[in-house]
Amino acid sequence: HLVTFHRDHYAADGGFLVVAGDADAATLRPMLEEAFGEWRTGAVPPVPVPAPPAVPARQVLLVDRPESVQSTIQIGFSTVPMNDREWLPLSVANEVLGGDASSRLFVNLRDVHGWTYGAYSVVGETALYAPAVLSSDVDGAATGPALREMFGELRRLGAEPAPAEELAARQAYMTRVFPLRLETPFSIASMLATRKLNGLPDDYWDRYRDAVLAVGPDAARAAA
Numbered sequence: 602h603l604v605t606f607h608r609d610h611y612a613a614d615g616g617f618l619v620v621a622g623d624a625d626a627a628t629l630r631p632m633l634e635e636a637f638g639e640w641r642t643g644a645v646p647p648v649p650v651p652a653p654p655a656v657p658a659r660q661v662l663l664v665d666r667p668e669s670v671q672s673t674i675q676i677g678f679s680t681v682p683m684n685d686r687e688w689l690p691l692s693v694a695n696e697v698l699g700g701d702a703s704s705r706l707f708v709n710l711r712d713v714h715g716w717t718y719g720a721y722s723v724v725g726e727t728a729l730y731a732p733a734v735l736s737s738d739v740d741g742a743a744t745g746p747a748l749r750e751m752f753g754e755l756r757r758l759g760a761e762p763a764p765a766e767e768l769a770a771r772q773a774y775m776t777r778v779f780p781l782r783l784e785t786p787f788s789i790a791s792m793l794a795t796r797k798l799n800g801l802p803d804d805y806w807d808r809y810r811d812a813v814l815a816v817g818p819d820a821a822r823a824a825a
Contacts (some may be wrong), residue, residue: 609644610645610647612640612642612643612644613637613641613644614644615644615647616640617794618633618637619790619793619794619797620790621793622786650729652730653679653730669741670741671738671739671741672740672741672743672744673737674737674738674747674748675734675735675736676735676751676752676755677735678732679731680731680732680733681730682728682730682799683731684728684799684800684801688724688731689816690820690821692724693771693772693775693813693816693820693821693824694822694824694825695722695724695733696771696772696774696775697758697768697771697821698722699720699722699735699754700721700722703770703771704722704771705757705758706720706722706735706737706751707719707720707721709750710739710747710750710751716743716747717740717743719737719738720735720736720739720751721735721736721737722735722736726795728798728800735751735755758822758825761822762818762819762822763818763821765818768816768817768818772814772816775813776810776814779809792806
């Protein structure tokens with residue numbers, strides 16, 4: 602089965618190469634042609650990815666480990682593709698919720714209640730139904746209260762606009778940390794690949810910081 606899958610799908614069709622570093626196209630092209638010139642074509646077209654199944658009610662998966670002193674909590678759901686106009690406002694809202702150590706989840710569960718070393722949320726940079734995940738490892742006795750607080754923060758994010766000062770602080774973090782995502786050739790190549798895989802405009806990362814700063818409280822709440 603593995604050999605058949607490789608034969609059917611691992612071909613040059615639809616592939617692209619990203620190079621970042623001290624290299625120019627004239628020098629690079631002969632090397633690439635030598636390495637990949639005979640890579641066969643004719644891959645089977647990819648199977649369309651179906652939409653996630655509808656989840657009409659909250660579902661809970663519990664793994665009971667009576668001797669554990671901590672509980673690992675993961676709250677997840679699907680959102681929108683990265684090329685959707687709602688994705689960027691959603692990523693700003695996520696930063697308010699749990700993007701770093703100054704966000705609501707972290708402050709609530711760690712600083713206020715002392716249940717955990719950290720609590721975060723992420724939204725995936727993916728082309729199909731980007732997953733959103735809230736997560737934390739909490740003291741076992743605090744599992745129920747921590748869940749209530751996490752769901753409470755999630756509801757609040759979509760129910761009321763973030764105060765302007767709080768939103769501005771989170772946007773400042775997103776824009777000021779952005780250059781750190783470009784520190785190495787590998788990270789630059791990864792961001793270019795992300796842009797290509799998600800069908801984003803060529804100037805997407807050039808406009809990213811201005812686009813983040815342009816998200817207002819109402820837009821972030823609506824996306825959430």
